[in-house]
Amino acid sequence: TSRQPAAAATAIGRLGPLTDVVVERLFVSDEVAAAKFGTGKAIDDPAREHHELAEVADRAGALGLDSDRTVRFFRDQIAASKLVQRGLFARWQAHPGEAPTTRPDLAVIRTELDALTTRLLDQLVATEAVRGVPVACRVAVTGAAVSAAVLDRLDGLHREALRAALGSVC
Numbered sequence: 681t682s683r684q685p686a687a688a689a690t691a692i693g694r695l696g697p698l699t700d701v702v703v704e705r706l707f708v709s710d711e712v713a714a715a716k717f718g719t720g721k722a723i724d725d726p727a728r729e730h731h732e733l734a735e736v737a738d739r740a741g742a743l744g745l746d747s748d749r750t751v752r753f754f755r756d757q758i759a760a761s762k763l764v765q766r767g768l769f770a771r772w773q774a775h776p777g778e779a780p781t782t783r784p785d786l787a788v789i790r791t792e793l794d795a796l797t798t799r800l801l802d803q804l805v806a807t808e809a810v811r812g813v814p815v816a817c818r819v820a821v822t823g824a825a826v827s828a829a830v831l832d833r834l835d836g837l838h839r840e841a842l843r844a845a846l847g848s849v850c
């Protein structure tokens with residue numbers, strides 16, 4: 681399998697560091713897909729999503745972030761993860777030779793996702809000023825996304841997921 685490494689590249693601009701963590705989460709979604717593929721386990725886990733979103737809503741307040749906007753951002757991260765997972769499932773079903781040969785432990789991966797949640801919240805705090813200026817934010821997010829796509833060699837599926845994941849940043 682051509683599993684991609686964790687994002688090592690640095691996306692450009694003031695939203696580069698946030699975008700790097702977003703890309704890292706997309707790569708972890710490859711691992712989630714590998715954990716579920718062939719097990720009969722559904723991609724959607726509404727209870728886990730509910731738990732994650734309740735947690736970020738709670739933590740947003742303490743960090744001085746707008747709770748609704750923060751929840752929307754994480755909803756997008758989850759939607760992007762499902763986009764990656766569905767795309768990989770389809771790819772692996774069509775080309776069994778590309779399917780992963782080892783099955784990571786979903787519980788371990790979820791602890792990685794939890795750590796990424798903390799880093800994403802930190803980045804939302806660090807980028808509040810630029811995200812508050814719509815034009816500057818859109819310029820920054822476009823530059824960060826384009827550079828990440830190139831530097832991290834994102835394929836079409838992961839580029840589409842990155843677009844979804846960054847949809848409510850500004």
Ligand SMILES: O=C(O)C(=O)C[C@]1(C(=O)O)C=C[C@@H](O)C=C1
Nearest residue numbers: 712723724725726728729758761
């Ligand atoms: O934890 C999982 O099972 C995932 O697939 C990850 C994730 C997420 O992005 O946080 C995505 C889809 C599920 O509905 C729940 C959570």
